[in-house]
Each structure stands twice: as C-alpha cells, then as structure tokens.
Amino acid sequence: MKFVDEFRNGDLAKRLAASITREADTGRAYHVMEFCGGHTHAIFRYGVQDLMPANVQFVHGPGCPVCVLPIGRIDNAIELAERHGATVCTYGDMMRVPASERRSLIKAKAAGADIRMVYSIRDAMRIAREEPQREVVFFAIGFETTTPPTAVAVRDAQAEGLRNFSVFCNHVLTPPAIQSIMQTPDVREHGTVAIDGFLGPAHVSAVIGSRPYEPFAAEYKRPVVIAGFEPLDVMQATLMVIRQLNEQRHEVENEYVRVVTREGNLKAQALVAEVFELRESFEWRGLGEVPSSALRIKDAYSEFDAEKRFALGTRKVRDAKSCECPSILRGAKKPTDCKLFGTVCTPESPIGSCMVSSEGACAAYWTYGRFRQSGDGTQRHKEAAA
Amino acid sequence: MCLALPAEVVSIDRANETAVVTLGGVKKEISVALLNELEVGDFVLVHVGFALHKLSPDEAARTLRMIEEAGEDPLEELSA
Ligand code: SF4
Numbered sequence: 001m002k003f004v005d006e007f008r009n010g011d012l013a014k015r016l017a018a019s020i021t022r023e024a025d026t027g028r029a030y031h032v033m034e035f036c037g038g039h040t041h042a043i044f045r046y047g048v049q050d051l052m053p054a055n056v057q058f059v060h061g062p063g064c065p066v067c068v069l070p071i072g073r074i075d076n077a078i079e080l081a082e083r084h085g086a087t088v089c090t091y092g093d094m095m096r097v098p099a100s101e102r103r104s105l106i107k108a109k110a111a112g113a114d115i116r117m118v119y120s121i122r123d124a125m126r127i128a129r130e131e132p133q134r135e136v137v138f139f140a141i142g143f144e145t146t147t148p149p150t151a152v153a154v155r156d157a158q159a160e161g162l163r164n165f166s167v168f169c170n171h172v173l174t175p176p177a178i179q180s181i182m183q184t185p186d187v188r189e190h191g192t193v194a195i196d197g198f199l200g201p202a203h204v205s206a207v208i209g210s211r212p213y214e215p216f217a218a219e220y221k222r223p224v225v226i227a228g229f230e231p232l233d234v235m236q237a238t239l240m241v242i243r244q245l246n247e248q249r250h251e252v253e254n255e256y257v258r259v260v261t262r263e264g265n266l267k268a269q270a271l272v273a274e275v276f277e278l279r280e281s282f283e284w285r286g287l288g289e290v291p292s293s294a295l296r297i298k299d300a301y302s303e304f305d306a307e308k309r310f311a312l313g314t315r316k317v318r319d320a321k322s323c324e325c326p327s328i329l330r331g332a333k334k335p336t337d338c339k340l341f342g343t344v345c346t347p348e349s350p351i352g353s354c355m356v357s358s359e360g361a362c363a364a365y366w367t368y369g370r371f372r373q374s375g376d377g378t379q380r381h382k383e384a385a386a
Numbered sequence: 387m388c389l390a391l392p393a394e395v396v397s398i399d400r401a402n403e404t405a406v407v408t409l410g411g412v413k414k415e416i417s418v419a420l421l422n423e424l425e426v427g428d429f430v431l432v433h434v435g436f437a438l439h440k441l442s443p444d445e446a447a448r449t450l451r452m453i454e455e456a457g458e459d460p461l462e463e464l465s466a
Contacts, residue, residue: 146433206431
C-alpha cells in the first residue's frame with residue numbers, strides 16, 4: 001500500500017482496492033488490457049498494479065502513437081527533409097524515435113536537415129506562411145485526438161491557398177487496433193496472451209464517443225470500460241470490468257461520464273470525415289498490417305498530401321534485432337523480458353520506440369519501476385498465468 | 387504528446403475560430419474550430435493547440451491538480 005500515499009484521495013483508493021480484492025473471484029484471473037498509453041502511464045506513475053490482488057493483472061496495449069509507428073514511416077520523414085529539402089515539423093516525442101541504421105529525426109537535424117519541433121500543427125502553418133520559399137511538411141501522427149486538428153489545418157490550408165504546406169499523414173484508429181489485438185495468434189491460437197476485458201481510452205473516446213466499441217464488445221464478448229486518466233478512474237473502471245466479468249456481461253460502460261458521451265464530438269467527427277478517408281490497410285509496429293486502421297487525405301485535398309506531393313514510397317523495415325517492442329505492444333511480453341532493457345536501451349539512448357515516449361511501456365517501467373520494492377510484477381504475472 | 391490541459395477561455399474570435407485561453411496566468415491563442423458552442427469563462431481541454439471539448443470547472447481543476455501531482459509542468463507543455 002506504499003503508493004497509495006501519493007494519491008490525492010488515499011482513502012478512496014484504499015476503499016476501491018478493497019472492493020476489487022473482495023469482488024475478484026480468487027478462482028480465476030482477470031487480465032485487463034489498458035489500450036491507451038495515458039493509462040499505462042497512470043498505472044505506473046501511481047503503482048496501481050501494486051494495489052491489485054495477484055489475480056488482477058494489467059496488460060499494456062498499443063495505444064501509444066509514437067510506439068506503433070513503423071520505422072519505414074520515420075525513414076520517410078527523414079527522407080522528406082534530406083532528399084527533398086523540406087522543412088519537416090513534428091511533435092516533440094517523434095524526434096528521438098529510432099529510425100533505420102540507428103538514425104532519428106534529431107540526429108538528422110544535427111546533421112543539417114531542417115527539422116523543427118512544434119507544439120501544434122498551427123505552428124507548422126505559421127512557419128509555412130512566414131517562409132513561403134520553403135516546403136513545409138507536418139509529420140502528423142496520433143490517434144483520434146490529434147486527427148481533428150490535422151483535419152482543420154488541411155481544410156484551412158486549402159481555403160487560404162497555403163501551397164507550400166502539406167501533411168505527411170500517419171493518423172491511426174483505435175477501434176480497429178483493439179480488434180486486431182483479439183485476432184493476433186498470441187491471443188487467438190496460442191492462448192499465450194489472455195485478455196478478459198479492456199479499459200477504453202479517455203480523450204479518444206471524448207472525440208469518437210463510446211458507440212464505436214459496441215460491436216467489438218459484442219463480437220469478442222469482452223467488456224470495455226472507458227476510463228479517465230486519474231489513478232482513481234483506472235481503479236474504478238477496473239472494478240467495473242471485474243463486475244461485468246463476474247456477471248458474464250460484455251458491454252461498453254463509461255466510467256468517464258464527466259467527459260465522454262455515446263456520440264462523442266460530432267463536429268470533430270464531421271471535419272475528419274470531410275478531409276480523410278480510410279486506408280485499406282496500414283502497418284503498425286507490433287500488430288503488422290491492420291485493415292482499415294488508418295486514414296489518408298481525400299482526393300479533394302490531395303495537393304496537401306505530402307505522400308503524393310513528394311511521391312513517397314512505402315517500405316518495410318525490420319525492427320532492431322532483440323528489441324521486444326512488437327511483442328510488448330501486443331501485450332505478449334513485458335519490458336523486463338527484453339535483454340536490452342535498462343542496459344543498452346534507456347530513455348537517454350532508446351533502441352526501440354517503446355522507450356521514447358512517457359506513454360511507452362518500456363519508458364514507464366524504467367521511469368517508475370525503480371521505485372518498486374515488490375519486483376516489477378513480472379513474477380506475479382507468471383504466477384497468475386500458471 | 388497525449389497530455390491535454392484544461393484552460394479557461396478569456397476571449398473568442400469567431401471569424402477565425404480561435405480563442406485566447408489562460409492557464410496559470412499564461413495566455414495562449416488556440417483553435418476552437420472543433421467546438422460548436424463556446425463562451426468566455428468556459429473551460430476547455432486543450433490538446434496540440436486545439437480545444438477538444440468543454441469541461442466543467444470542477445473537472446478542469448481536478449485534471450490540473452492531477453497533472454501537477456504527476457510532476458509534469460503544464461506550462462512547459464503549453465509553451466513548447
Ligand atoms: S527495452 Fe528498448 S530494446 Fe527492449 S523492447 Fe523496450 S524499447 Fe525495445
């Protein structure tokens with residue numbers, strides 16, 4: 001109960017932990033996948049796993065946009081700057097993600113490429129306005145929370161005639177990724193990864209609403225509970241998953257009613273639909289090709305599509321040898337299963353993408369793991385699985 | 387990058403779909419193109435320079451406290 005002291009409302013956390021322990025049936029295990037990196041971060045930051053009984057386990061999912069982007073796409077971004085002489089603007093987290101041959105955007109920048117870190121796509125548009133002689137490309141990544149801003153930017157760029165601006169679109173979708181996890185051989189055939197229920201993302205769901213998870217919950221018979229990012233939210237939502245499983249229900253429930261509705265933000269959804277369309281398939285690190293899981297810019301806005309403007313090709317690049325990111329992103333392995341964890345690979349010198357962003361499982365383990373006294377949970381995970 | 391911050395709307399420019407918000411005394415112009423109804427004094431969740439949705443003042447205070455407790459500096463994120 002050490003970490004409970006750090007909760008703002010320690011009493012409530014203790015009561016929730018007690019309810020979970022009381023209600024979790026000792027005759028079975030509960031494997032709860034938190035899809036979203038924001039939850040992974042909260043679970044580690046507050047040691048939520050340590051408050052759970054041994055038969056309630058969190059399985060970390062692929063909801064870290066930086067982590068799931070395949071290396072080939074980062075190579076593409078470097079190519080835009082180096083070969084095409086473009087000014088590549090991107091969110092800070094992307095700068096240190098390892099590309100091929102141990103390169104990264106930050107190393108390319110150090111070698112002279114014009115790569116700039118921005119807080120918002122609006123900053124990239126401002127650069128394009130201020131430097132009309134440069135081709136400015138925004139390296140767009142992220143789930144449903146960052147997609148609407150990109151849609152607004154593309155729409156506005158067209159309205160304004162900002163012709164030296166374009167977007168390298170890598171936006172991905174949450175529901176197909178969750179679905180794809182249920183179809184990986186680890187889950188379906190080998191049974192090496194057990195997932196009994198899901199914690200659904202907070203802000204993503206504020207945009208898309210809770211409805212898109214409904215077919216998933218029904219088809220795979222897994223409860224989905226949308227949870228806020230506070231540790232108490234995570235615990236409350238976990239209790240809701242446990243109750244559903246005890247009652248053999250598999251519904252979409254919403255713990256985060258303070259913000260999430262069933263419909264979501266309709267205006268944002270309409271803007272996204274105006275500018276983007278589904279790609280047939282997109283490669284995810286860890287999940288491989290996932291059908292209908294990403295967006296591209298529609299033809300009506302194609303002049304702002306950097307992939308077309310610079311005729312970028314897709315290439316498949318293998319992940320660094322011995323980096324276990326792909327298995328970790330599927331929930332099949334834990335960071336401590338990786339030989340390089342904390343030795344060769346640290347946040348200062350990451351080998352894989354999961355060690356870069358604070359939402360990545362390896363970075364979260366490394367940053368908060370050292371405060372743990374009771375081991376890292378791996379042992380208990382194995383015991384619970386046995 | 388998934389960090390989203392609550393901020394209070396101090397002025398709105400409807401023609402340009404922008405608003406000035408304040409967070410801990412720091413003012414910043416953001417886009418409000420994703421929201422339908424908005425008034426001065428509302429709290430919004432700001433993510434990558436865009437208001438994603440409206441928040442109640444309670445929820446805003448709660449989110450901000452959590453971010454501070456997590457040892458992250460909200461202002462650093464806004465000014466990056
Ligand atoms: S510790 Fe580093 S090398 Fe190992 S899986 Fe994580 S990111 Fe990859």
